Amino acid sequence: MSKKKDTNTEELILNAAKQVFQKKGMTGARMQEIADEAGINKAMLHYYYRSKQLLFEAVFKSAFSLLAPQLNKVINAKTSLFDKIESFTNNYISFIITHPYLPNFIIQELNRNPEFAKKLLAEKHFPNIDNFKVQVEEHIANGIIRPIKAEQLFFNIMALNIFPFVASPLLKGLTNVDDETYKKLMLERKTEVADFIINSIKVIK
Amino acid sequence: MSKKKDTNTEELILNAAKQVFQKKGMTGARMQEIADEAGINKAMLHYYYRSKQLLFEAVFKSAFSLLAPQLNKVINAKTSLFDKIESFTNNYISFIITHPYLPNFIIQELNRNPEFAKKLLAEKHFPNIDNFKVQVEEHIANGIIRPIKAEQLFFNIMALNIFPFVASPLLKGLTNVDDETYKKLMLERKTEVADFIINSIKVIK
DNA sequence: GTCTATAGCCAGATAGAC
């Protein structure tokens, strides 16, 4: 059989587009730069994806469907609350280290077009946090954790995990640490963040 | 004496530019839109600020010097650690509600140009976190808080305060809350966040 | 399917009248 090309052109373009869009954003990206990154001609981008807008949407959806299952782990896993927090924190930080531009890209583009955000999050029939909410309330009722609104706890989990990757230039500057040290601190957060959260909410028997 | 114009043209332009740049970013903003927002002609922008780049820098520096003293409060206040966390959280969230686009703008543009970030944070002789570090270490030595790296605690404080404003479209979508409810949740965070942090680090006597 | 060449448009910047 013929050796299947491991990168057909369409995929080649999409990967190049990811690189450029995620670094520069929709408005900052240039079709020429994507073509150069892919090592092909600019006309091909339009041949395969029709327009910059459609290529961007393909990239965004691809990025989002990579992130979604990660976030889903917090919301709808069947495990206990503490396990969930620990495994999410550990997994998510590993994940993000291999996709450093991703969370900032998603957040930025959702801010640029909040209507798009609403549409996307609705059509993806994204898991709502009802299950998580029930679980939190049970833990409170059983005296396992102190009273806290599920939404606030959810925001806190997201914030502690995601923010240091989104705001790395700011945090590096403020704490005056170099890239190498910063990376080490991020690795430490795999356990640090879960400890921080659990220490905050756990009731001492 | 003559009634001083409460808005001279230069200032008028700067304010319009803030609006547009903070919403659209450097690459998304259009000089025409800034002119329209200011109610004047496009040529005036160049007359006063020479180029889009220079106008942008004026806006960025203005925004940053508004944010800087806020952040400074965490780092170099003379108060006790717990007071510092409580007052920062309360003040910062009030501040950000009146400048909703500001943190995202700063973070986005620092990501777009990390070299600029380094330069800015250096030249502003920004307070380093040494004082904060000493304070945290003293609290640990005195058994007031559990062991934690000052950098990690600092990241956590920043994350919990800033992230929900930067990622509001995402968090609104995931938790399925409307704008009104979200705003209420943000107001609650004025005390919620400080409690969350202090609960996590405080040693129970 | 892939390329080169170019159309067509739009945005930043400037010239020059007032």
Next chain:
DNA sequence: GTCTATCTGGCTATAGAC
């Protein structure tokens, strides 16, 4: 200082050869 008109370059998109 403020305006209108215009230049210039760059970017998306397409036409058309191969």
